[in-house]
């Protein structure tokens with residue numbers, strides 16, 4: 001109890017730190033909203049532990065039950081590092097702007113910080129979230145500060161013919177192509193992702209150096225990372241080193257081989273396999289936790305997607321869908337929206353399923369919807385989530 005209350009106080013302090021956050025609204029403070037202090041009732045289907053082979057790649061996964069603030073504190077924000085988490089000395093770090101531009105540049109951290117400062121609160125979800133048995137809370141929401149990328153590219157003078165912007169990072173690893181064949185090729189390549197020139201010059205894209213008011217932590221990309229609101233985590237390249245304008249599409253591991261969603265679609269009786277690079281976030285919601293207070297049970301959760309959230313509905317067992325209450329207001333579609341539903345739970349085993357509906361009238365797909373059922377890979381798993389809980 002003491003711990004929960006302390007966290008509530010910390011969460012509230014975080015919320016008061018910025019006017020934008022007040023406007024967006026924090027999760028309702030359970031203890032205050034219900035009669036008497038609240039306890040979290042854990043789900044009875046906890047995620048599997050992260051396999052030892054991946055424990056170096058996935059860090060700080062914070063169980064949904066521990067979520068008690070709209071802003072995710074830095075030390076509870078999940079971190080993914082495919083090639084480790086490099087420690088970079090800001091003093092000899094430079095960001096190169098290169099390729100098809102008139103004026104190549106090499107920027108220091110101080111030069112980047114001297115450019116116009118923008119802040120954005122945005123939610124980052126790993127595209128593998130809920131696609132793997134051990135990945136269920138790979139999502140967080142933070143206030144990021146940095147400078148917009150578009151004016152930097154404009155100042156560099158993008159040459160005609162440039163169609164692609166490639167973001168190269170400092171972390172690197174060995175990749176083996178055509179493994180086990182006579183044509184095997186082993187390369188050492190840096191983590192990199194690309195965007196079309198059009199996508200990369202969207203004014204919302206930031207060269208980010210601050211997370212929730214602190215310098216970007218090492219695990220989240222110190223000194224500078226890309227923040228691409230509305231894109232899945234993988235597009236938010238950390239430990240940025242070089243931005244290259246190119247006349248060719250970039251097809252590195254994280255664009256063309258890994259983070260590729262494979263679907264077997266049925267087009268009028270004919271099966272067509274599509275392979276697409278993980279891109280923008282999809283409409284989704286998650287039940288976060290159930291709390292219990294003297295006044296009864298409450299289900300709390302989050303919803304997010306490419307458009308602002310219009311509604312969240314909750315289904316207990318096989319009962320009809322019930323509308324949850326959306327908390328606060330949603331300033332932008334870049335952030336998740338918290339919601340809650342009071343629940344007169346009967347003792348026994350129950351399932352809790354949620355679905356989000358956005359302001360475009362789209363509904364989060366059910367697990368048997370073709371967009372989910374036809375998917376042969378675990379990426380972009382935005383199907384409705386069902387959790388199990390035991391009420392005593």
Ligand SMILES: Nc1nc2c(c(=O)[nH]1)N[C@H]1C(S)=C(S)[C@@H](COP(=O)(O)O)O[C@H]1N2
Nearest residue numbers: 078079080081082126169191233234237238
């Ligand atoms: N340089 C680099 N950037 C990266 C990655 C990486 O391994 N290396 N992982 C990506 C993935 S898969 C995700 S989900 C997000 C996670 O951001 P976070 O670690 O700050 O939560 O970072 C992305 N940016």
Ligand SMILES: [Mo]
Nearest residue numbers: 126127233234
């Ligand atoms: Mo990811």
